[in-house]
Amino acid sequence: MKRLIKNGTLLLPGGRQKANLLLEGGRIAQIGTEEFEADQVVDAEGCFVLPGFIDPHTHLELSPDHFGRDTEAAALGGCTSVLEFANQFRGESMMQGFEKWMDWAIDSTVNYGFHMSLSAWDEAHLRELDKMDEVGVASYKMYMVYDDLRVNDGEIYGALRGIRAHGGILGVHCENWDLLKVITEEVYRSGITSAEGHPLSRPVPVEAEAVARFLRIAQLAESPAYVVHLSSREGLEEIRRARARGQEVYVETCPQYLLLTDDCYNREDGVKYMMSPPLRKAKDTAALWEALAAGEIDTVGTDHCSFPLADRLAHRDDFRKVPNGCAGLQHRGQLLYTYGVCENRITLEQMVSVLSAHPARIFGVSDRGELVPGKAADVVVWDPSYRGIITDTNHHHACDSSVYAGFAVKGRARDVFINGAQVVENGELIRSGGGRYLRCGPGLHYRETQK
Numbered sequence: 001m002k003r004l005i006k007n008g009t010l011l012l013p014g015g016r017q018k019a020n021l022l023l024e025g026g027r028i029a030q031i032g033t034e035e036f037e038a039d040q041v042v043d044a045e046g047c048f049v050l051p052g053f054i055d056p057h058t059h060l061e062l063s064p065d066h067f068g069r070d071t072e073a074a075a076l077g078g079c080t081s082v083l084e085f086a087n088q089f090r091g092e093s094m095m096q097g098f099e100k101w102m103d104w105a106i107d108s109t110v111n112y113g114f115h116m117s118l119s120a121w122d123e124a125h126l127r128e129l130d131k132m133d134e135v136g137v138a139s140y141k142m143y144m145v146y147d148d149l150r151v152n153d154g155e156i157y158g159a160l161r162g163i164r165a166h167g168g169i170l171g172v173h174c175e176n177w178d179l180l181k182v183i184t185e186e187v188y189r190s191g192i193t194s195a196e197g198h199p200l201s202r203p204v205p206v207e208a209e210a211v212a213r214f215l216r217i218a219q220l221a222e223s224p225a226y227v228v229h230l231s232s233r234e235g236l237e238e239i240r241r242a243r244a245r246g247q248e249v250y251v252e253t254c255p256q257y258l259l260l261t262d263d264c265y266n267r268e269d270g271v272k273y274m275m276s277p278p279l280r281k282a283k284d285t286a287a288l289w290e291a292l293a294a295g296e297i298d299t300v301g302t303d304h305c306s307f308p309l310a311d312r313l314a315h316r317d318d319f320r321k322v323p324n325g326c327a328g329l330q331h332r333g334q335l336l337y338t339y340g341v342c343e344n345r346i347t348l349e350q351m352v353s354v355l356s357a358h359p360a361r362i363f364g365v366s367d368r369g370e371l372v373p374g375k376a377a378d379v380v381v382w383d384p385s386y387r388g389i390i391t392d393t394n395h396h397h398a399c400d401s402s403v404y405a406g407f408a409v410k411g412r413a414r415d416v417f418i419n420g421a422q423v424v425e426n427g428e429l430i431r432s433g434g435g436r437y438l439r440c441g442p443g444l445h446y447r448e449t450q451k
């Protein structure tokens, strides 16, 4: 079946062009100004035609039906692929984690690849990297936090060395666990037990110190490094320092760190906003927007996870026990478009880079991320004329709240094609399931030239 998307403004790697796009056999077949023959024609007059968004940071296994409903929400937002964290828990092999996540992902509507989260590093891990190459896992994550996942600095060093040799990349959750545990108890014992205690318990230096330490370890390991969910200006300054001394550093932030501040914790429903790292100050969001505009931030991921509000409210008097994380998979493109592009903080081209092209390159999703003939047909027809307001319930996430409730939005994914099949039509989901496993390979580490 041939599908023609005509009259749209295409965001191509070389710039914008008003042109027609022909999809055939799950691929982008042709791009040009001629009217290609097709079985189905989609008129994209007045719309932008964008490469499908790739979310580099999701925790779908925490959703009630794992990859089911939340990947439908992703598709509705123009996100056509997710890179999910599969966990290797202590005592398990990476392969065991991989197989578990492959089972969970079976219902996915969008394409899915995996980063492997490592809870340790030793000779067995090093040996297993060959097997991971074979199954298409090339990126990894380590946590400096959480008792069941945290690793020590030596393990991070070892992993960086091992992964580097395979052309892969390691992302690290940067917060100082020993410090934040002590400070958390101090805050709680001082009588601040509600959500207001959360940002006080994980202050900016807890992140900035950990970012600086991770990047010094990467310097020693002579390895590229990826900082996940950067939240603070001081953390950003540590990244600038590492880059100034010649290091290859990739940086991700999230819509929540660009758009929300720690005032949210003083609200009645403050527990809704509990995530780690916590929301920061306006000076931090401003610094992150500037860094995005300056090309210093490479990707915007969601850190998506769906927790029912009741699970959070149950612990409203003890912030230490509230599950951390928020749902955002459906809204990432819309928020970046509204508050980035429409407010002239970033260009539409930059939005496409951070949502599609960069994650594809960094994580070796070589077949996607750009509108180029021959690549997989993951395409979004973006209607800039749409206007709406996000509420706690008018989204498709498997979650009964939204940290973006009350946010006005402009633009939406009107039509979405995944592997050439139409999944969203006029903003409605018309097809569920069918997402494919993405074999990732060595990344195209475009910041290498900085060295």
Ligand SMILES: [Zn+2]
Residues within 6 Å of the ligand: 057, 059, 303
């Ligand atoms: Zn995360």
